[in-house]
Amino acid sequence: MGQRASTTVVISALTNALRNDDLDVRKYACAALRAIGEKAATNEVISTLINTLQDEDCSVRQTVCKTLGAMGEKAATNEVISALFNTLQDADSYVRQSACDALRAMGEKTATNEVISSLINALQDEHLNVRRAACKARRAISQKAATNEVTSSLIITLRDEDPVARKSAFAALKTMGEKAATIEVISSLITTLRDEDSDVRKYACAALETMGEAAATNEMISALIIAVRDEHFGVRLAACAALGATGEKAATNEMVSALINALQDKYIGVRKSAGKALERVMCSYPAMKELVPQTLQKLYSGIREFFNFEVSILPSNQLIKLYLETKNDAWLPIVTYTALLQGVAVTIIEDKIMIYHMSEVSELNVSSRELKENLVNSFKNQQKEFLENFIALRETGIKTLE
Structure with missing residues (x-):
């Protein structure tokens, strides 16, 4: 029938049919109003549907819930x-499920204390279909319902x-974001990272990602580092994203090393x-300072191979400072590669390194002649490599045209 039939006459006739003594007539009238959707949401129709929620037949009550949900x-x-709130206590599990679905379709407008409380109870319903529907409804109204009772449930x-019920709970926590980042929730998510279902582990990572820095405990970071090595690539991908969301303040040497190793994952999605x-955690100076040469070599290879790596966010002056303080030659190719890509110019005047980037000039003090010479030579070598690569690409292009 659809929306073409949504005329006043038809809607009025269908509303009257809801009061018919014949069960099938009432049921089909409901189904027809459901097909019309929002255009059928008149005061008279809504009032009649509320009364029909008391129908003696459970299939009619279920269809009424679906019709109200279709009106959004x-x-x-x-x-x-209020009527749907009462219907959450219906004796029939499918009616309770449909009441949850209707509340979900109406969104945050349904986020009253009574409804939230009933949905919490429904999360422990004996019937699986009701628990799933309650969790989805909880998710839809989550922004106004981030209470201790909800997170506990x-x-x-x-x-x-x-x-599936566990995944629905993750989805609800994901929608709540930082509001759900309690000690109890974080602890439960960490435990769930060991779930035998890979999808569940993936959803746990996704929920932790939305909580960001608010969930960045040492235990959580350690659990995610383990998840970066998970046997399923979807879990590894989600774990990397969750680690990135913790921000530079939570970055550790172990975290950075784990992410650098993941740059060599066989799946491109994980590498990305x-x-x-x-890109986010490398702005953490303390964590980067602790990286060992082998890890830095992997980082350099990863940056070179990962074409979408946003090197512009890595401050050249900070990278040069890292090299000068650590005296670790493994930093040199990273420093010079990113600096040249950023268009950074570096000059050495006596015991000072002058760094020119766009309109900004910064300087670093350095007294070691060896460090200065190593830096200069590294820039020269990197420039030479850039030039050789450019010539090779140009010649390849010419040969292709020929």
Whole structure:
């Protein structure tokens, strides 16, 4: 029938049919109004649908819930929300499920204390379909429902025997973001990173990512570092993204090393995720300072191979400073490569290194002649390599045209 039939006459006739003595007539009238959707959401229709939620037949009550859900926010009146709240206690599990679905379709307008409380109870319903629907509804109204009671109920759902229910709980926590980053939630997510279901582990990483720095405990970072080596690439990808979301303040040598190793993952999606994460954590001076030569060599190879790596966010003066303080020659190719790509010019005047980038000039003091010479030679070698690569590419292009 669809929206073409959404005329006043048809809607009025269908509304009257909801009061018919014949069960099938009432059911089909509901289904027809559901097909019309938002345009059928008149005061008379809504009022009649609320009354029909008391129908003796469970299939009619279920169809009423679906019809109200199809009307969405236009049907989200106080009376409808109150009626759906009562329907969450219906004796039939499919009616309870449909009531949850209707509340989800209406969104945050349904986020009353009573509804939230009932959805929390529904998360522990004996029927799996109800628990799943309640979790999805909870997710839809999450921004106004980030209470201790809600997060506590979601923690319980994380231990549900059904993986779909657990995934729904993750999705709800993901929507809540930083608001859900309690000690209890973080601890439960860390435990769930060891779940036998790879999708569940992936969803746990995704939930931790949305919590960002608020969830950046030592235990969480350690668990994610292990997850970066997970046997399933989807988990590794999500773990890299979660580590990147913790920000530079939470960066450790172990974290950076794990992400650098992930740059060599056989799946390009994981390599990209690791590269994006590194763009953020590499701004952490203390963590970068602790990197050993072998790790730095992997980093350099990763930056060279990962073409989407945003080298412009790596401050050249900080990288040069890292080399000068650590006296670690493994920093040199990284320093010179990123500096040249950024268009940075470096000059050495006595015991000072002058760094020119766009309109900014910064200087670093250095007294070691060896360090200065190593830096100059590295720049020369890198420039030479750039030039050779450019000539090779140009010649290849000419041969291709010929």
